[in-house]
Amino acid sequence: MAQKKRAKKRKTKKQQKQQEKLMLVGVGLLFVLFSIFGFFHLGFLGTLIANGFRIVGGNTYQFLSVALAAYGVWLAIKTTDARFKSIRRVIGCVLVYFGLLIILHAQIFSNVVGEQANIFQTTWMTLLGDIRRSQVTQNVGGGMIGAMLYGATYFLVSQIGSYIIAVLLMLIGAFLFSQMSSHELVEHLQVAGDKLQRLLEGSPEKQAEREARKAERAAEKQAAKEAKKEAERAAVMAEIKEKNQVRPMTEDEKSAKEQQMQAPADFEPEQLSFVPIDHFQELPQAAGPEAAQAPHPAGNKPGPSKKVNEDGEILDDDGEVLEFEISEEAENRDYELPSAQLLDSIPSTDQSSEYKKIEQNIGVLETTFQSFGVDAKVVKASLGPAVTKFEVQPAVGVKVSKIVGLTDDIALALAAKDVRMEAPIPGKSLIGIEVPNSAVSMVSFREVIEAQPDHPDKLLEV
Structure with missing residues (x-):
């Protein structure tokens, strides 16, 4: 009886192992199937799975679907749980993923933060709306994990600080995933810096060529600028000439003008028009004793000098102050104002700038x-x-x-x-x-x- 009991126990353990393997294969295939449904959000179930991934990782739900499918394939083939040899690489991948979620959420919800809204609640309401409508349409950034990380970083170090923290997380994650030591990292950075410096500087010949090309481009740019200025100046001058109707004389016009000036005057007296003398208005004679006296000829001697008192007033022979009456000059209706063409025109100043x-x-x-x-x-x-x-x-x-x-x-x-x-x-x-x-x-x-x-x-x- 004891031997039969031992045989029954060995058979039970073997069956249990087979059942565990079959279960792992089934779970792996189920994970792969769910991942396909969620990746392409096929039907109601696929949309529901996709929204479930979006709750966790937001717009990276397809990446999560691929990761779940890879894990399912591992379970189906290896028939054992996945065991990571290096926890450092796992942490590195997680940090890179968290940095990506922060960046996605910062890009989508930066305007909402400016309005003092609740990031966590806004993200959840957006996801809930897609779940109720059975759709995958709204942009939810980094999902609920991204909302939590971005809300914390924005509160602590604002928008720009969130981007800086996200980049630092990704760099630290890449460093952890590479499994390099700090000494190796410093050496790699020094080598990369030297290569970059050599690339920027180049050989002396290439540097001289770059300087020559730079000077040539600067000269072309300056020439184009000068040509543009000349064109603008020519356009302004053309507009000024057109406005003032200024046109240079041709050679034929100059020769005809000179011949006209050198030719003798040819006219007939009958062609002249005369104005009758009665057409002019007589001007009143100036009143006073000096009005009747004619001016002395140039050869005659001047008359006796006038007496002047202390105030500078002229006195007559009796010692009384002479009074002069100056009448207002009458308007000459035959006077015509000269034309403005007699005045020279001054070229206009260029004020186009x-x-x-x-x-x-x-x-x-x-x-x-x-x-x-x-x-x-x-x-x-x-x-x-x-x-x-x-x-x-x-x-x-x-x-x-x-x-x-x-x-x-x-x-x-x-x-x-x-x-x-x-x-x-x-x-x-x-x-x-x-x-x-x-x-x-x-x-x-x-x-x-x-x-x-x-x-x-x-x-x-x-």
């Missing part, structure tokens, strides 16, 4: 107003010969004195020598800011005359 500066100054002004808490905007800019006038419209409730008080700050922001305020502009609900131009354009008297409107009744009014 001022337009770009005006756009920059508009942005600087609005930025300055915003930095000092003044709600105002630039509505118009007028380029003048010497200054540019910016018209600023303040918002309702903004005091004019608040803008005027920023005169020095505006001058500093614009890097201008002086800034003049016109607050407000007469006839407008705007404030004027005058800023000196870099290029001053000269204004000729001819331009002033031609720019004035016609006054038929007031010909001499400017």
Whole structure:
């Protein structure tokens, strides 16, 4: 009876081992099957498995599916539990994975953190919404593990610090996985630094070639810049000539002009037109005793000298002060003002560069107003010969004195020598800011005359 009992025990242990192997094979195949369903989220079950992986690792659920499938294949083939020979490599892989989860979560939820939201709760609600809809659509970053790690790092060292910690975790994990010692790591870093330095410096010949290419590119860039300036200058001058209708004389026109000037005058007296003498208006004679006296000829001797009192007044023979009546000169209706063509025109100064500066100054002004808490905007800019006038419209409730008080700050922001305020502009609900131009354009008297409107009744009014 005792021998039968021993045989029965040996048979039971063997069966148990076979059952354990079959169980491991079945579990491994089941893991592989679940991984395939989750990787491709096939049907309801595949979507549910994928969302389960997403709860753990977020957007890395496919990586977790592959890892689970690899573990299932190991169980099915080896029929034994996976045993890691080096715990250091396992820790290294985990650290690299944690760093990746932090980066994924920081990229997705950085704006949400700025709104003071709960990262953990937001991630969970997003995952729960996909689970209820049986979908895999929302971007959940690093899942719940990523939310926990990112929430902690953001609270401790802010957004940039979270990225730094994630990179450090990945570097430390790579170092642990490589199983290098600290001494070997230092040696590898020194070798890599030397290679990088040699790569950057190169041989003297290559360095000279790089310097030559750099100088050539700089020369080409400078030439292109000069050509662009010449083209802009030519365009401005063409516009000025077209505006002023300036056209150089041809050789034929010059020769014809010289012949016309050298030819004798050829005219007939009948062709001349004369104005009758009665057409002119007689001017009144000056009153007083000196009016009747004719001027002395050049050869005659002057008359007796006049007497002058202490006040410098002229006295007559009786010792009385002479009084003169000066009548107002009558208007000569036949006088015509000369044409403005008699005046020389001055070439206009190139102020094309001022337009770009005006756009920059508009942005600087609005930025300055915003930095000092003044709600105002630039509505118009007028380029003048010497200054540019910016018209600023303040918002309702903004005091004019608040803008005027920023005169020095505006001058500093614009890097201008002086800034003049016109607050407000007469006839407008705007404030004027005058800023000196870099290029001053000269204004000729001819331009002033031609720019004035016609006054038929007031010909001499400017």
